[in-house]
Amino acid sequence: MFPAPAFAASGAPTALDAAGQMRALPMDAGPDGFAWRRVAEGLQFRVGGLTKSLLFYGHGLVRVTAHLGEACTTQPSLVVVARARPVAIDVDDAKDRLTLSALGLRVSVDKRSGALAFSGADGRLLLRERDTAPTELKRVDIDGSPTYRLAQTFTLTPDESLYGLGQYNEPYMDYRGREVLMVQTNIGIVVPFMVSTRRWGLLWDVYSKMSFSDGPQGASFRAESAPAGADYYVVAGADMDGVMAGYRTLTGAAPMFPKAAFGLYMSKERYQTQQQLLEVVRRFRAEHIPLDTIVQDWQYWGGEKDGPNGPEWDGQWSGMVWDRERYPDPAAMTRELHTKLHTQLMVSIWPSIGNDTALARELDAKQLRFEPLHWISKKARIYDAFSPEGRRIYFKHVKRGLLDVGVDALWMDGTEVEVGGAAHDPGEVEADIKRLGRNALGDFTRYLNVYSLVTTRGVYEGQRAAGPGGKRALTLTRSAWAGQQRYAALPWSGDTTASWAVLRQQIAGGLNVGMAGLPYWSQDTGGFFVNYAGGERNPAWRELYARWNQFGIFNPVYRIHGTNVEREPYLFKTLDPEVYGSLLGAARLRYQLLPYLYSLAWRSTQEGYIMMRGLAMDFPDQPALRKLDDTYMFGPAFLVQPITRPIFHPELPPPATVPPTQLRTPDGQAGLVLEYFEGMAFEKPASRTVDTVIDHRWPDPPLGSIPPGLASLNNFSARWTGTLTASESGEHEIGVEGDDGFRLWLDDQLVVDDWAVGGARFNSHRLALREGQVLKLRIDYFQAGGGRVLRLAWRTPGQLRTLAAQPKPDPRQATLLPASSDWFDFWTGERHAGGRSVERSYALDEFPLFVRAGAIVPLGPVVEYAGQSPDAPWEIRIYPGADGRFTLYEDDGETYRYERGERATTTLRWDDARRTLHVDARQGHYPGLLTRRTLNVRLMAVPGQAEQARTVDYQGKAVELRFAP
Template structure:
């Protein structure tokens, strides 16, 4: 946008009306205020020229011609539009935003609120931006995505907003003062809240400052405004709210089918089976370990391992009643038909993808690139019966260090330019454009088409309109990570995205013995209890076997916990599916930080492990061991106990190019065997190596025992490691994987000298190797200090209503802390008084027994209501009105449940259903129940 020809001195102030709002200039800065609807205001600012004419990738709404009242005073301009009032400081151009009722929402910093600097990046003019707001002391901030921290409130925090494998960036923030802030800038950004204010900084903002203020009467009103700007979230298939079973990976068609058949034989609920990478073939064992040829992600099936995908999907969809999701990547192997068609148009980037020396990323910023990519996806996957797509690596991942923001940023920028511009400008939005392509391609089939469902490892504002949900990436199993997942998932929701998921049990499991380790099994059971109260419920990972039925024999207690949790998820399907409709219709989010429903209770604002799931349930996953204590990590072996063959302190360290010691690179003496490469003493890359990928290392020398007794000796490594003592192999963990400890108990005598050798290889991802032990005295100290585990858990209950313990029925007053013991099959789960909760039967898939009776639970103590939603669960015909809703209203004073007349209908509607209504009672009291047959006509049930 060009600066308007306003008659004013360079340091003066001038303004004029425009159709959608107002524009003014002060001190060389041109700012615009444009109304997009009630409570929706866009603010732009630049130094006389905007360096972008492209339409927004995020905002689909358009500014509206509105009636704006302007009051021009000596020092300020007051602009009043629909739902918002804005004051403009004539000296600095600083803005203050007020709700329609006069409450202050937020304000820009009075002095230098908008700092812009013209720069050239990759040959294109743009701005570097710093925009600062002055916050009130009593507000808290949420949203922005997921950054693997155990906190939610961003007050006093710094955030680096760069996509990674395990980090999700969504540039929308919401305040407990009922305002939201959406940035329409796609480059690297940071947020910091400090004494000088809360500042957003952007590396490349071609239009200058460009943000939207969203005002609401409550927190849900802010979310509604966000969706009005960025688009509604379409309905997922009903099956998407059942269980997804996934692993890295099912290697054959036979294995995948056998897993599903076993689920059905065990009567364990399941709705989606997921086929992860390499079903397309091209894998082989090379001198450096796993290698892939140019078939990577070509949207085809390997004919040896998946000989008949059409027959496979036919069986899945038929007698097994299961849908199939398949993994696809933005990196495309050179030998595929897809790559050849893209290359003919110049639509792949030059840098090679880390997984293969013969794969490159496609340009999803190009409409033609998206069209070609979807054409092959449809032909190779959707047309053979695949129901949903899993778009992996969409940060976009290029190099192997996808967890490190700095390396991801550098990798993306090395891609150069895309169809829209340079990657500094478009650093964070690859996921948005690539999910757009597959959504628009599938929606072109019309209202009768199957609903789109896309899982993606990254996200951005507006991505919900493409039926894409993010998951949290390749996590590592630990109690701390589980704790971080709760806070991260809640902040993704409070950034405006209604759907989110994670790898239940952790992607990498670095527990000795894997699934045979009781400590991990306890963690898995607790993680699964969190998973059933996610918007989308998935089990996925590597390192261990985790199909739930396997634990029936291995650990019946854990199996019972997994099964009861999954069955509860399926019983709650009528409740969850109705919440999904609210997400589509109203912009609702079902996984809700406590500030969403209780913004004015300061005691709850920093509670990061407890949340609401819809309007009824308060969920607190258990995030610590109660039955299996975990030992602290073993200590690093001190250099005093290590000697090289010629008697120096430490061990001889040799580096090699290749993962199997192919080419000697360098040799040194290593005193402390504790590496997180790149190590500062060695520089960024050890001498002789060309990179920090696919190298190997060997340490040799001796180890001296400082005391007599039993030791635990081994190594902690990321990828493969082996340890020998006196030429005896005591640790053999020669496999790609995350950082984990492997050790063995050995008995040594004081002063004993043993020949020591350690081998290590690094493939991709992390780079860790540490020689570690527990000495006899350390092992004795651990036994003496063994923690006394506590099965009690305390839950702080929000004030303002009573709460029922879901398991026992005990009623608690709001504002109190509820404390009790929890067995492995229960966890803190409370229902708010006044809730009406519809529940279905225990089923094995979401399509089973569609006409079965439903249970309607009423939790008394306050008035309540809930709207049941139904449709065909598969198509988009609901968009043209083929759907049905039924309002359930509880009058607490009269102890009466009103079941209103059904609104709407659709083919396949169950017109007559048995409803078993239960008026829940506190423990020790008598529950009341009624059974009615509902045929769509109003009913009144009196429990007085």
């Protein structure tokens, strides 16, 4: 059959109502029951009770909706800011199939099932729905609102890999053959955008609990509440960056962050006074350690009511008011930070608001707080960020209490949104959020995952009201959603626990956040919870911290944060000089990279680029690279492989649980006497039993559910008593693994005292025993919230001898180099052919870092803050072996004037065959532009050719530099 003539948009009805929802238009059914109609934005058809629409939003961008005759919502999208547009399409109406072509896409419709297949303009298949029952919808009623339950299934090709969707604390990136539960948590980030190595992306505009699974029956998305029915966007691109650019076209560009945002953020839980915070920054400056932002975490707040021990934290929670005693003059503090110490201030705020605050009273007057209490407070409740009025009131107090005294950036904690204490468990988080009831837009089943998007919208729009010349916004948030990048909000990965395994997971997770379309991401360098005995005095954690910091400098945003240990770099100067050298060297390298980083930030804003890139972004057709989850590109130049295992301080395998044969109760029974108490200080006896195996992961077996007499598995204490018998003679290591506080007595001597809230860790005592020697034993334990672990463990003399005889870790690290080019070792300058693995040992201040042949890398001076020495020379490194190109970007670094053209770019082009660097004429101008700069150009050495160097006084006019052959 010949193609039907192109249908122009003029005269065709629109399929969109005022809210952007699809409305079903009348159509005449054919003899096969299939009916279709041209609409201004694309095409609509009906088959088997389903009404489906195909609407075009731009080149390579098509929206698919499907419902049972009508959408169950009148709300416009919270995510997509682009609008469908009238388009001319070619339609081929064949017997069994309808095919339409427009804007670089070809979509085929199976008339029997309504299944869609998407191809590029060249006919190459991108993505297709399953042939039978691709869209499964069921009408349901949730909390009085009609909606659909949805399952949408696709058939994938065997040779493609899938990435994105956010961060789920797994050591893998590729979702082929995987299943993902998409519920926000403290340490989980949900972003419903997926990309394929076949150069397509899929964005779901659904906000409820979802899941993705890939198996023999296909790749399926399921949603608990999808009021519009199926509603997804296919994004096609010539390459992976084209797919990312399409996502930003749909959901909005990421505005530029301040230049200082790309320096170091120093943070802890928490600086407790104005004086302490200032002293930390003064020490950084005295030690000449780079720093751009100091962070004030929670509980700086105060208010009208003071208790006997200071402010009543519950009632003043996140009221945007400083405690007068501990922070007597926050405006003076920020002035000193800005003018004397050249440092920015970020401050933590929460969506939970204490009852005894002016903010709470103003919100309550409009009924804009939810009823359930926040877990950490008896007097704090979550505000309704779905309400424009709620956002306006919230921002008014943020501005008055924080921004107006000089705070530079906001840290919005708990935005998943956290209500209860079990913030790591998706099921409990889901239940907590649903208990909030209804918000200004509807029920929380429908809007489960999207709180972070709406609350960051409020603070961004409030700050942007200052106009195009205003100060740039930046918000750090513990959660994210599609489109959040347009509100200058970046997620971090939440309250992680320090371990080598978690470091490995952070790499994969951060890369998948980027490949879900969000250009900026961060994490707590060193792990938030540090459950190493001795904290910073433990050499095993210090090695982990040094390696984690090397990963941190190759994050889009570089932050050090956490609890349990001290981690300001200067503290290690005498404690561990080798670690100090590693921390300092890494921070200085980060600051040298500022010209490179800031230029990539502009690409993120202008082009939809991401700087932290899974290898599939640049090498999608090299299958050997697709499952490398610990190696990535950072911009176009650097291949980064953080070291994710101990080399100098190997970690021991966990000690064995003490067997029940070695334990006796005071009256001679096997095991120990176990007593439970309500309260964390043994306040009220609850129950008593004999415990044979001292290994508990409440509420898992062997205890099953909540122990007898306890109201819950939070805020209880327990005591074990009896005796322990040595199984052999020699030195024993005896200890306790616990989450929260524990103590161990042996023969009435306190040998382990770790009485503090914290994650699971092992703390022990060594002593020599004779075979058969009996020791009196007692364990005390308290549980606050979160993880619940208690285990009595030991290493016998034989086990200790076995450990001592184990070989030391292999210090060599292997790196697989992509086959597309040659690569230079950044530290040694050695050149390696791509497509093979290279291996060598790395000292604590080095790690696998390679530069692609053809890369042009601009480096600035070693500075202590981003704005220091603005007129210093820049070093331009050229890594020969291929042609290269890099565009330098400059603006004032602080305002939005770049949006009205006040910016400048300079393109550098390397012609490898002619060994010539072209420095093009500068494009653009802004007030304060440095009109001339010294460029020290280094052509890196290759075998048979020594390094060459040239110096240029660049004044904005085109320059050509030729190097000797």
